[in-house]
Amino acid sequence: MTPADMEARIVRYGDLQPCKTAFIDAHTPGSNQKENFTIIGGGVSESPDQHVHITTPHGFNIGAAGQPPKCRNSLHNHRTAEVFFILSGRWRFFWGEKGDAGEVILEKGDIFNIPTNIFRGFENIGTDYGMIMAILGGDDAGGGVIWAPHVIEDAKDHGLILGANGKLYDSKKGETLPDGVDPMPLLTQDELAKIDCPTAAQVLGGYVRRYLDMVALSGEGPVKVIGENGIIRDKPGFEIDFLTRANASTEMHSHDKPSVLMPVAGHWRVEWEGGSATLAPGDTMSVPENLRHSAVPSMSGEAALYHVIATDDPAGQTWRNG
Structure with missing residues (x-):
């Protein structure tokens, strides 16, 4: 692309x-x-x-x-x-x-x-x-x-x-x-x-869930914020992961559905087969399905990003957290 x-x-x-x-x-x-x-x-x-x-x-x-x-x-x-x-x-x-x-x-x-x-x-x-x-x-x-x-x-x-x-x-x-x-x-x-x-x-x-608590959890891979096994255990029709400098990876990967990258802190370099772009807080990027890509911080300092992808669950909250 x-x-x-x-x-x-x-x-x-x-x-x-x-x-x-x-x-x-x-x-x-x-x-x-x-x-x-x-x-x-x-x-x-x-x-x-x-x-x-x-x-x-x-x-x-x-x-x-x-x-x-x-x-x-x-x-x-x-x-x-x-x-x-x-x-x-x-x-x-x-x-x-x-x-x-x-x-x-x-x-x-x-x-x-x-x-x-x-x-x-x-x-x-x-x-x-x-x-x-x-x-x-x-x-x-x-x-x-x-x-x-x-x-x-x-x-x-x-x-x-x-x-x-x-x-x-x-x-x-x-x-x-x-x-x-x-x-x-x-x-x-x-x-x-x-x-x-x-x-x-x-x-x-x-x-x-508090930002600093999620940052503290981010040392061993992406934090599953919302999902069946998330720190907010729910199935609302999509999942949300939280990425920081500590858990971001340059490894190319893809999804079978469109996904969305939404930085909240720092600048993020997104690379894909065909090009690259840099995202800043407040930017929203839609990544097509089956496109191999990666996202990592492009500058030193604080960096955090939310990643959203649809699931096959119904589009409504099906569980209640107690």
Whole structure:
């Protein structure tokens, strides 16, 4: 594969195209400055303005959220796995229908495998613009977002209506629901009662892993972060490995499915049969199936990278960590 062909499969951090109208809370004070990025796959954006950088199916979606300080993402739920790692900034994740059931603070490199069937939200509590990278299970990411009822009601007060077809309509622009399209119904009390609400101990013990702890584990080969035998023991339709200078190898290898390389620290030189490229934190590289390649740090200093590949498991969390 030529360098030009591979460059088309690399989304550079500086080339990311944000969308500020991706979701129903785009006008809601406190959430109206967030930027949504869809890097690989269609994601779950509710807006036609969302740019998709790489449309090739991978068995999962890659996205990102960028937010200035004190900006939050409203409480929502997904039908498939949602995994975040912190690229920059300091972030508070919270859960429960009202966001008051528990919280965890995450920093650079930390990873959170958020369980399905819980309401979750997050906010940048740092002092600078921050970015979190996301992996969503399935090629269609479960068909969209399920919002907490108060989020839909708040959005309507600020001019945005979500149709039952999953599309947004902005009354401030004179848009109305098309004929035959009803508003997205609010979850009933019976439906809300079926939403999980784990304790903080369950979340911290089962779903969160700290960057420095993974660095400490990386001396004897790649750290299986999420997988059947991972330090987060789960089967969400993909696996995630953690690489550092200590466990990176120049040995060429390949996979039978497309894989994704996502640096979080340092610069990484990726070589393949036909060329090479250097990745920096925030870059995302899609490696085609059956292409022999390797990835190693290209400069001295701290270096860490997440590697994602689909599995044949269903695109949703099938196990619960206790």
